[in-house]
Structures are given as structure tokens and as C-alpha cells.
Amino acid sequence: MSKDLSINFVLIKSISFFTIMKYSSITLLAALSLGLYSCGGDLPKGTETPEFKMDKEASVMDTVLHLEAGDDMKFNRTAFTIAAGKEVTLTLKHTGKMEKNAMGHNVVILKAGEEVRAYGNEAQKAKEEDYAPQSLAAKVIAHTKLIGGGESTELKFTIAEPGEYPFLCSFPGHYPIMKGIITVK
16 A cells, blocks of 8 residues: 555656646746747837948948967957058057067068068068068068067058058068958958
């Protein structure tokens, strides 16, 4: 007799658990459905759909560029879009730990049409000038100073003409990986 009672008790207990779960699930589903329904739906007749108007160009133009590079020899971004004729501030932060003589980083912005490889090959020979040689200045829009781990540098520049302007890190061996494009519109 006690065996039948314990089986019935377990059966009642499991039925109660499943019944509670069933009703809890239905209640939760109903609440979520009501919440989703109240977020959408039709507008009253005669009401116009509100529009969010934004100039597409303005939404993608950067005036402050944040660039990071670490001991892994990578920029965190390889593309920016800026407006022609507007002053831009570029901040370079070296997130690594190595000193600039071992793993220095800079940003050199080249004029449109200049080749990263050609500049990088020549610049790596100019250790005394922190790899931004004066002899190649005619190819450059602007450049930051060379920095080491934990350091930051800032540069302000303006590019007047629309086009694509390559940028790179000119520390020896970095330019094949550490490069990108600034699109000016």
C-alpha cells in the first residue's frame, strides 16, 4: 500500500511540475506577443509615416580619426572617409609595450596616386629621420611622429581634393601589413 502511495505522490508531483511549466510558458508567450504587437502595427488613417532624414554623406564623414596599433603590427582600422576641405584630427595610439626602436609606429598619409610600397621601401632607409625622410616630402600630405608602446600622438590635416589617399606605417617592414585608405569626398 505504501508503495502505491509513493508512486501516486511522484506522479502527482511530476504532473504538477509539468502543468506549472505549461501555464508559465503560455503566460510568457502571451506577454511577449503582446509586447511585440504593441511596438508595431498600423498608424491611424491619414497619418504619414515619420521619416528620419539624414544626409548619407554626413553620416559617414569622420572629422576625428582614432587609430590604434600594437606589437602585432596591425592598425585597428584600414579605411576612413572624410570631407574635402575640412580639418581632420588623427590620433595614433600605440597599444603595445615594445619601445619605438624595436616596434615603432607612425602614420604617413600619401598624396593620391602615390604607391605605399615605393614610399615604404625608401622610408625604411631613413632611420635618422624616424622613417619619414625629407627627400620624400613631396609625396606626403602629413605624418605623425614615430612612437613606441604606450605612447600617443596627434596630427591635424586638411585634404582639399576628393580622391583616395593611402596611409601607412613607415617603420621598416610594417608597410605591407600596416596600410589603409582615406577616402575624401
